[in-house]
Amino acid sequence: MPADHRPLALFLMGPTASGKTALACALSERFPLGLISVDSALVYRGLNIGAAKPDAATLARYPHELIDIRDPAEPYSAADFSVDAQAAMRRIGEAGRIPLLVGGTGLYFRALQRGLSSLPEADAELRAQLAEEAAGIGWDGMHRRLAEFDPAAAARIKPGDAQRIQRALEVIALTGKPLSDQQQGGRQQPFPWRVLKLALLPQDRAPLHARIARRFEDMLRDGLLDEVRALRQRGDLKPDLPAIRAVGYRQAWEYLDGLYDAAQLRDRGIFATRQLAKRQITWLRGEWDARGLDPDRPDLLARAAGAVALFLGHDRGRTGL
Incomplete structure (x- = not known):
């Protein structure tokens, strides 16, 4: 088998509240890494508290590419990210x-590494027709x-x-072809x-769930509702935009619409975040x-750094592991 001379890259993936950013920053202290965010909420300016965006001091010390690159009124797709x-x-x-790409948006990782299939744009008239048929x-x-x-898609x-x-x-x-056939497309090279x-990947989800609850409560204390009020006051943002559909923002927006009380906001926000982590x-x-x-093992950094050192070809003496 011929040698693989492609340049190297690292993907650091994990569910929300698993400690990805902290681990990425710690690894960049040990290796010559450049960090790239893989997060569908962090691309938006003004989504800070609810998106758990690294603070200014962290970003100054550990710069991340692809944070704050879009206005929340502008949709941002997996193809854009790629x-x-x-x-x-x-x-x-x-x-x-x-490059070390760190985040939890699986679709972005998949689009980057494997490409996206070419599917037709949505057709409003056809969708309305299908909805009418479904009503019957x-x-x-x-x-x-x-x-x-399309038995494969139905399965x-x-x-x-x-x-x-x-x-x-x-x-x-629209195409006359099964969706499952067309989804086989993507990167050819x-x-x-x-x-x-x-x-x-946590072996026990209880600590992850506890962190999710604690973090959402911290977000509320740190001013999540004020952040969402400021977004609403712009007047050009609607709840169907991808930025506002992000977990935490959607629940806060609905709370400010009067759909439920503060206790329900807390419970709904935590539940939605847990569901996101599960997906x-x-x-x-x-x-x-x-x-x-396992993000809850005390030797997480040592294990991650050991894997990176081996991949990059460093010996243990030079990395200090």
Whole structure:
């Protein structure tokens, strides 16, 4: 097998509140790394408290690319991220450093490394037609229809998942091809970097859940509602924008709309964050080539640094491990 001469890169992935940023900063003290954020909320300016954005002192000491690069009124896609991240990775490499991409947005990691399939844009008229049909036969009936045209997609999509059923049927109607066939597309050439993936996967979720609850309560004390009030006062932001749909912001927005009280805001925010963490962990378990690390082990930094040192070709003496 020929030698792999691609430049090196690190992916540090994990659920929300697992300590990814702290570990990334600690690793950058030991190795010549340049940090890149992989977070769909941190790209937006003005989303600070609720997005758990690193504070100014941390960012001054450990600069991160791809933080505060969009106004919250501007959507930012996985395709946008892929372009921006590769440019950042090249800049870091040209500066003689190794890019370390750190975050929890699985779709961004996947789009970057594997590419995205080319699917048609949404068609409002067709969606309205599908919704009308669903009103007559129910989404279970629409799911059975999907199973006729695309059994593989129907096997992945639950009968009650109206949004994904509608999208799958929409793609079939627009292209004449099953959605599952088209999702096999993506990157045709090898990813330009050779990657070590580190995944923070808690063996016991109780400490993670406790951190999630504590962090959301801290966000409320630190002024999350004031932050969301300021976003609302702009007048150009609506709750259907990706920035406002982010966990924590959506619940705070609804609270300010009077949909529930302060206790419900706390409970809903914590529950939504736990659900996000659950989805992230499920995705990470599918990353078969990632090295799993328990974020609650006291030797986390030593284990992560050892894996990085081996990957980068450092000996233990030079890294001080």
